[in-house]
Amino acid sequence: MLSIKNLHASIEGTPILKGINLEIKAGEVHAIMGPNGSGKSTLASVLAGREEYEVTEGEVLFNGQDLLDLSPEDRAREGVFLAFQYPVEIPGVSTTNFLRTAVNQVREYRGQEALDAVKFLSLMKEKMKLVEIDQKLMSRALNEGFSGGEKKRNEIFQMAMLEPSLSILDETDSGLDIDALRIVSNGVNQLKSPDNATIVVTHYQRLLDYIVPDYVHVLYKGKIVKSGSKELALELEEKGYDWIKEDVDSASV
Amino acid sequence: MSKDNQILEEFTSKEYEHGWSVDFEADEAPAGLNEEIIRWISAKKEEPQWLLEWRLKAFSTWQNMTEPEWANVHYPKVDFQKLKYYSAPKQKSKPKNLDEVDPELLQIYERLGISLNEQKKLQGIAVDAVLDSVSVGTTFKETLSKLGIIFCSFSEAVQEHPELVKKYLGSVVPMTDNYYAALNSAVFSDGSFCYIPKGVRCPMELSTYFRINAANTGQFERTLIVAEDESYVSYLEGCTAPQRDENQLHAAVVEIYAATNAEVKYSTVQNWFPGDKNGKGGIYNFVTKRGICAGDNSKISWTQVETGSAVTWKYPSCILKGDNSIGEFYSVAVTNNYQQADTGTKMIHIGKNTKSRIVSKGISAGKSQNSYRGQVQVMKRAQNARNFSQCDSLLMGDRCGAHTFPYIDIQNPSAKVEHEATTSKIGEDQIFYCNQRGIDTEDAVALIVNGYAKEVLNQLPMEFAVEAQKLLALTLEGSVG
Numbered sequence: 001m002l003s004i005k006n007l008h009a010s011i012e013g014t015p016i017l018k019g020i021n022l023e024i025k026a027g028e029v030h031a032i033m034g035p036n037g038s039g040k041s042t043l044a045s046v047l048a049g050r051e052e053y054e055v056t057e058g059e060v061l062f063n064g065q066d067l068l069d070l071s072p073e074d075r076a077r078e079g080v081f082l083a084f085q086y087p088v089e090i091p092g093v094s095t096t097n098f099l100r101t102a103v104n105q106v107r108e109y110r111g112q113e114a115l116d117a118v119k120f121l122s123l124m125k126e127k128m129k130l131v132e133i134d135q136k137l138m139s140r141a142l143n144e145g146f147s148g149g150e151k152k153r154n155e156i157f158q159m160a161m162l163e164p165s166l167s168i169l170d171e172t173d174s175g176l177d178i179d180a181l182r183i184v185s186n187g188v189n190q191l192k193s194p195d196n197a198t199i200v201v202t203h204y205q206r207l208l209d210y211i212v213p214d215y216v217h218v219l220y221k222g223k224i225v226k227s228g229s230k231e232l233a234l235e236l237e238e239k240g241y242d243w244i245k246e247d248v249d250s251a252s253v
Numbered sequence: 254m255s256k257d258n259q260i261l262e263e264f265t266s267k268e269y270e271h272g273w274s275v276d277f278e279a280d281e282a283p284a285g286l287n288e289e290i291i292r293w294i295s296a297k298k299e300e301p302q303w304l305l306e307w308r309l310k311a312f313s314t315w316q317n318m319t320e321p322e323w324a325n326v327h328y329p330k331v332d333f334q335k336l337k338y339y340s341a342p343k344q345k346s347k348p349k350n351l352d353e354v355d356p357e358l359l360q361i362y363e364r365l366g367i368s369l370n371e372q373k374k375l376q377g378i379a380v381d382a383v384l385d386s387v388s389v390g391t392t393f394k395e396t397l398s399k400l401g402i403i404f405c406s407f408s409e410a411v412q413e414h415p416e417l418v419k420k421y422l423g424s425v426v427p428m429t430d431n432y433y434a435a436l437n438s439a440v441f442s443d444g445s446f447c448y449i450p451k452g453v454r455c456p457m458e459l460s461t462y463f464r465i466n467a468a469n470t471g472q473f474e475r476t477l478i479v480a481e482d483e484s485y486v487s488y489l490e491g492c493t494a495p496q497r498d499e500n501q502l503h504a505a506v507v508e509i510y511a512a513t514n515a516e517v518k519y520s521t522v523q524n525w526f527p528g529d530k531n532g533k534g535g536i537y538n539f540v541t542k543r544g545i546c547a548g549d550n551s552k553i554s555w556t557q558v559e560t561g562s563a564v565t566w567k568y569p570s571c572i573l574k575g576d577n578s579i580g581e582f583y584s585v586a587v588t589n590n591y592q593q594a595d596t597g598t599k600m601i602h603i604g605k606n607t608k609s610r611i612v613s614k615g616i617s618a619g620k621s622q623n624s625y626r627g628q629v630q631v632m633k634r635a636q637n638a639r640n641f642s643q644c645d646s647l648l649m650g651d652r653c654g655a656h657t658f659p660y661i662d663i664q665n666p667s668a669k670v671e672h673e674a675t676t677s678k679i680g681e682d683q684i685f686y687c688n689q690r691g692i693d694t695e696d697a698v699a700l701i702v703n704g705y706a707k708e709v710l711n712q713l714p715m716e717f718a719v720e721a722q723k724l725l726a727l728t729l730e731g732s733v734g
Binding site: 048049050051060071072073075076081082084087088090091092093097098099101103105106109138140158162 | 467680681682683685686687688689690691692693694696700703704705706707708
């Protein structure tokens with residue numbers, strides 16, 4: 001589904017990603033871990049098409065298509081979803097109105113009919129159950145005055161509504177208490193299917209107790225320096241990142 | 254060129270939708286402004302002697318006044334002698350009703366999306382259509398007259414209801430009020446007149462649609478709304494003009510009178526030609542709008558969506574004379590390219606327990622300048638007056654300006670006056686967030702701007718709110734990267 005080859009990216013002339021290689025197949029869950037500043041969030045942003053980042057080398061194929069050639073909105077319409085680390089507030093625009101605009105633009109791109117108000121609302125009702133989100137939040141301005149947990153739940157709710165084939169969760173666990181973490185993870189797990197894939201970007205192992213990855217990759221200084229199964233995450237939890245840092249740094253000397 | 258600028262450039266090439274004009278034979282006054290012209294206009298309209306004298310008095314007042322320069326707008330001075338002060342489409346005979354109006358004129362309004370014919374019965378809105386200096390027709394007159402409501406062109410009111418016109422004309426905006434109001438009082442041509450009798454709740458929206466068609470002609474319309482005790486009316490005003498290289502002057506006066514327990518809601522969607530992307534052409538919109546809450550418990554509410562005009566100078570105001578009366582002002586003013594707007598309101602608290610509320614949302618893009626200017630005045634006997642003002646500015650790009658000039662004058666210590674102001678920029682983060690959900694940038698801007706202006710748009714009657722939302726989106730298309 002997703003094939004990243006030798007991906008280099010920089011921001012304002014500073015290289016951040018220095019040759020990422022990653023293959024993700026449908027049905028898989030990949031965790032990207034790593035110390036602060038290793039480039040985890042940059043990778044998520046580059047895949048979603050944030051403009052501040054310049055891709056200097058490499059390619060990304062998404063279902064055989066050159067992903068980097070697509071505008072951010074077309075990537076979304078093709079099925080790439082990014083759950084933001086810091087969801088943005090849009091005053092005066094209700095979540096319902098926002099999502100209806102989004103869902104119908106995506107449907108239009110895919111050659112599907114726009115959903116009328118009745119069908120849209122019943123779809124919303126169904127998906128709201130997944131993340132146990134309160135109906136009241138839907139009529140409030142998007143993310144405005146939402147608690148940290150509500151914002152993250154809203155992200156996963158939007159994911160449920162848009163039914164992406166590739167979901168990227170960028171530090172979705174940050175700022176969540178244990179109950180919210182369980183609810184959010186529950187939502188993600190229910191959305192999992194043999195046809196879609198998930199990238200979980202996280203600093204801590206904690207989230208991976210709930211969303212169990214098939215593969216774990218460690219990102220350090222803009223490269224994937226170690227890959228393994230879910231046991232690797234447990235090892236990191238126990239030993240921290242220092243031993244990996246030392247391995248890499250001594251090898252490069 | 255950065256991506257921001259590229260998109261801004263694209264956007265500035267957007268064309269004004271209503272820029273077309275129609276050629277028809279017109280009955281015009283010769284260019285120039287003098288007593289003769291005023292006599293000519295008055296004679297053309299077969300006005301009574303008192304009105305001619307009123308006009309002449311206004312003219313001599315105007316001659317002794319100087320053009321105001323305190324507003325934060327800059328433009329070449331208007332040469333008043335070069336303008337024509339009257340232009341009316343020639344019609345064979347005076348039409349007695351809408352069926353007799355020249356179909357060509359009706360087509361102009363059809364093209365603007367305003368049907369004076371077939372659909373008129375479906376819409377629940379009565380329309381007075383003013384083209385250049387005359388009203389071409391008013392719908393639903395009979396239905397309204399059964400309730401005692403008078404809704405007609407100003408000229409017709411002068412003929413049919415001279416006692417009402419004489420009583421209220423200039424009672425809210427005196428001819429000496431300001432430079433443009435004096436000019437308007439001297440040369441006004443047509444406009445709408447509306448009278449709601451005691452105890453009547455007007456069952457439909459009343460509206461006037463102003464269209465400038467002729468070149469080199471000023472439009473000086475006059476609107477007078479009188480709401481008697483316990484009455485209610487909601488009034489809408491829309492306007493467009495052709496795209497021309499020369500600047501054109503529009504200097505209107507609107508007066509509203511609200512008696513005891515009366516309520517008047519006045520909404521404007523202003524879309525005069527704003528000039529081209531280089532700032533050439535466009536309407537000078539120098540307008541005086543004022544309402545008086547003369548009776549106790551009366552209420553006047555102004556809502557405006559200002560998207561057009563090269564230069565706007567406009568402060569719809571309320572004089573809160575009656576005890577417990579309420580004044581409201583809700584405004585969205587959008588400027589783009591080289592547009593300049595200096596707009597706001599005055600709330601003058603005279604009666605006890607009077608309340609006013611001001612919500613102003615400015616949006617600036619391109620190289621435009623957008624100023625809010627507002628005055629809250631609490632007089633000595635205005636015990637327990639309350640005011641709340643909120644002035645927000647939204648900036649797009651880095652070549653535009655937003656300014657706020659609040660004036661507060663309190664002469665009664667019991668007054669409570671609050672003023673809140675914010676300035677923000679449309680964030681790239683907000684746009685990217687929308688993009689990431691599959692929403693393209695144009696729609697993202699529309700969504701964000703409409704969200705920002707929601708509090709004001711919510712005040713508009715349904716049909717207008719939808720129109721205004723589309724207009725905002727259109728005016729700002731592509732203005733952010």
